[in-house]
Amino acid sequence: MSTRHAVVVAAVVVVAASVLVTAVVGAGFDWSRSSDELNAALAEGEPTQVAQIAAADGLPARGVYAQLTPTGHFCLSDAPLDNPNMGGGGCNAADDPLGGKNLSVSLAYDAGPGLDAVRDARLIGLAIRGVSSVRVLMTDASWRTVKLKNAKLGAGLFKAFGYRFRRSDLKRGIGPAAVVAFDASGAEIARQATGIG
Amino acid sequence: MRKLILGLAIPVALVWVGSALAVVGYAGPRYWNPGDEAGSSWQSSWSYNAFNKPSSGYDSTVTFIDNVSYGWHATVRNRDMVTYTNWWSSQGTVKKGHCKAHSGGHWGGCYVN
Numbered sequence: 001m002s003t004r005h006a007v008v009v010a011a012v013v014v015v016a017a018s019v020l021v022t023a024v025v026g027a028g029f030d031w032s033r034s035s036d037e038l039n040a041a042l043a044e045g046e047p048t049q050v051a052q053i054a055a056a057d058g059l060p061a062r063g064v065y066a067q068l069t070p071t072g073h074f075c076l077s078d079a080p081l082d083n084p085n086m087g088g089g090g091c092n093a094a095d096d097p098l099g100g101k102n103l104s105v106s107l108a109y110d111a112g113p114g115l116d117a118v119r120d121a122r123l124i125g126l127a128i129r130g131v132s133s134v135r136v137l138m139t140d141a142s143w144r145t146v147k148l149k150n151a152k153l154g155a156g157l158f159k160a161f162g163y164r165f166r167r168s169d170l171k172r173g174i175g176p177a178a179v180v181a182f183d184a185s186g187a188e189i190a191r192q193a194t195g196i197g
Numbered sequence: 198m199r200k201l202i203l204g205l206a207i208p209v210a211l212v213w214v215g216s217a218l219a220v221v222g223y224a225g226p227r228y229w230n231p232g233d234e235a236g237s238s239w240q241s242s243w244s245y246n247a248f249n250k251p252s253s254g255y256d257s258t259v260t261f262i263d264n265v266s267y268g269w270h271a272t273v274r275n276r277d278m279v280t281y282t283n284w285w286s287s288q289g290t291v292k293k294g295h296c297k298a299h300s301g302g303h304w305g306g307c308y309v310n
Contacts, residue, residue: 035220035308038279039245073279086285090277092253099253099277106275108282113260113269195256195274195299 038091041069047077047084050151053122053162062087064124064162066153068094074153078108078124078162089124097153103127103134103181103190115175115196121165123176125192129157132184136163139177139196146179220245225306229255229298237294237309239264245310246294247281256299259307264291274299 047065055061065084067075074097079087089106098104105125112118123146127134136144144163151160165176181190224235237243248257257280260272270292271284286292296307 035222035247035249035306038281039220039247039308039310042281042283043245075279075281086283088259088271088273088282090273090275090281091279092277096253101254104253104275104277106273106277106280108271108273110270110272111268112272117268192276 038069038071038073041071041073042067042075042077043085045069045085047075047079048153049081049084050076050126050153050160051124051147051149051162052081053078053124053164056164057120057167059120059164062122062162062164064160066126066151066160068154076104076106076124076126076160078106078122094154097156097158098126098128101190101192102131103179103192105179105192105194107176107194107196115170116173118170118175119167121170121175123161123163123165123179125161125179126151127159127161127181127190129159130183131159131181131189133182134159134161135180135182136176137178137180138169138174140174142174144176220247220308220310222306222308223294224296226304227306229301229303229305231299231301232297233301234295234297235307236262236296237307239291239293240309241289241291243292243294243309244285245281245283246296246307247279247309248296248298248305248307249279250303250305251278252303253278255301255303255305257305258297258299260295261286261292262295264293269295276300 047067049063051064053062073091075091077087077089092099109121134146148159175196223237258274260269261284271282273282294309
């Protein structure tokens, strides 16, 4: 075999090996492959603000952002107003934004994990149009009322919300136990436990 | 010959660079039991952390843990199909992605980038 042929064969083997390795890694990363696409969509997309988290305790206001991604997801995030792509939250199938429920909630916090060490805790969520009010049941059995905002997302109408917990509550070890949605008659129509308390 | 080698080398380089920049799985895909948790390697470049599940309804947390205070940062907990967070820490902060399945009883995988 000539040197030229040897180089060509070696190069082909390297290309084949690279493709094979990528394919194997890709197969192992079946979820990661979609995660790559979702990561890119979240980083580069243009989410729409559907609610706001008010400034409080020296912390700046933040936005609640909705986004339909090319990956077929509906994502709701909590992010700085000047950088909607820098947030966190959750995604469900675009044709089922609430994951089959009447209410979908994300809890976000900085510092911790102990509640007394948490500096900033926030709640964002989305509810069906028929929800009239949303309240947060705290671990001391008190309630906090959340302000709802109408949100048109694709063909659907929803109620969106964002809420920041008082630092005084967190310092006393009082956190959110559950988020509860009520209809106009005051009847409970959805509840999501936070897992705290 | 030089063109041939370049023509083969460039795609190889692109393949490897593409792999290096991709989201990295650090747990799963696998079956998660209640209370299962996992952590990625320590890196200063991580900023995105996600817990992907095949469907919604499973209580999950994602967060970043720094290697100095071991405090949690940009923690998100929900029952969505994808639970994700972004943490743009100060430059040089070494951290790891961490994910936890609270309810468990589902398949899923955790990824950082």
